[in-house]
Amino acid sequence: MSTQLALEDDPRLIRLTDEVYVFGTYPYSGLVVTDEGCIAIDGPMSPNICAPWKEFIDAKGPLRYQVYCEHHSDHTISAPYLQPEVLVSSETTRGVMDTDEVAREAMRTWGAYPDVDSAVIDGYRMAYPTLTYRGRLNLELGGKRFTLFEAPGHTMGSTVVHAIDDRVAFIADLGATPAIQSGDPVAWLTTIALLETLDVDWYVQGHMDPMRREDLHEWRLALLGALDTARERDREGLTPDQIVAQGGVFDVAKILGGKTFLGRDDIPPGLLTFGAGALQAIGAERMSEAVHRHPTDSLSAALGPVSTQE
Template sequence: MALLGLAHGSAAGQSLMGMQKLADEVYAYTRYDGGEDMPTVSSLVVITSEGVVVGDGLGRVGDVAESDAMARKLIAEIRVLTDQPISYLINCSWHPDHTNGNHVFRDAGAVIVGHRKTRAGLLEFYRTNPDIVQAPPEVTFDDRMTLFLGGEEISIRFLGRAHTDGDAVVYLPGRRLAYMSEIFFNKQFPGLRSGYPAEWIQTLDRALELDADVFVPAHGLIENGGRLRSTMVQMRADLVDMRADRSMATSIKA
């Protein structure tokens, strides 16, 4: 599997941390998350004349205080760029490294949006993790919904199950840009304990049909300004190989 990438500590890796401009008023914010398997986690920031839309907040698994600090840091970085209010936070995954800071965005005035199953996944997570401040999506959708804010069309789409059962893509058709969240890991192999490998391949196929040049991962460095179609194609091939290896192992055992 071809999954070797830039080390987060390298000069090239460090240069891709923090706020990175992808297009006019469109940014990705990337920070090192401290783990070996998913060393970076990224959020999308879209600034319009009527407000800011964030794709995935930040959080730290098992660390409430650090999750709050990470979310506040992201908001502070947005404030360096604009005084516009944060209007929407889109939960593209229910996983805690993307949602544990939800309440910080809610308290800042953001409406939280997510797939219906992302809300359900978060509510179940809260049930077993009572120390987390609850702030699930207030607005949900099944297939897609569209925000029109400050002249920007922001399409939020469910293309199929992948890392979770409610993964969403934030697609900016006018920018030819798609924030893939946990559907796309750049040069890293995702954990599959809660994933759906067979459907994940189909979901990637649907994403590759989008009229987009820029594909932004939630994990892995955002190299080449997000022009990572070939890397996403490679991830798809790796998932196919993994499924073939599993099928062969099952056949041998049988």
């Protein structure tokens, strides 16, 4: 009898190289394997979906590090299930992470999965980073180099994990998503310009399949287009609520349409309604704040978080 490896035939498992894997769930979760163990980047929001990912990781080696790339609840649920030796985030992210009760509330509302037992949620306790950094953090594991750096934009404390020797950058939600509710468009555009200069083959993002540099370039232009739209709406005198009523500043169909998206079925059902309402409204406010500042006054991570729990 042969033993089936976890996720072996799962279409959501993307193998970028023999030592770099992406689990295309919600959110997309990364893994780099070395001779001395593994580094996980983010992890699934659903406790039930964490289980096969944990099994897959264990088959590849001990989980030495896990990196939380941002504070949003969908990125910060998994560590109690994946059980890394060391959990890493930026100091800015650590400062705005959920409390236990806020995390449970997210798991009961917009992030609810019908197959997750309510007792699991009632007993859920956050795991907090045991290693935080500001600016940049260089790690070496199994002879491979990793540079983690603060990359403000989607959130002000967002972390990029540059797996230098594997030629992959894990950029989480700095990739294509209209969710700008905790971020700043100018910081985001500046960060993307930096990401374009990395010497990598792949950019692994949080809510869509891994990108090439051309895709990142296209996304940067879409984000710039959204900033232009925000300026036009502002000149017309529209309030953020009126902007949302007109469909917001992002052309979501254009950003997300026509691309493969393995994780689509793993999006918690409540997010789609929540995303259409509250997130868009806060996002429109962030965009109109940004158009009232000169770009040189754009917020940077050094100034600390402007993020809210949303």
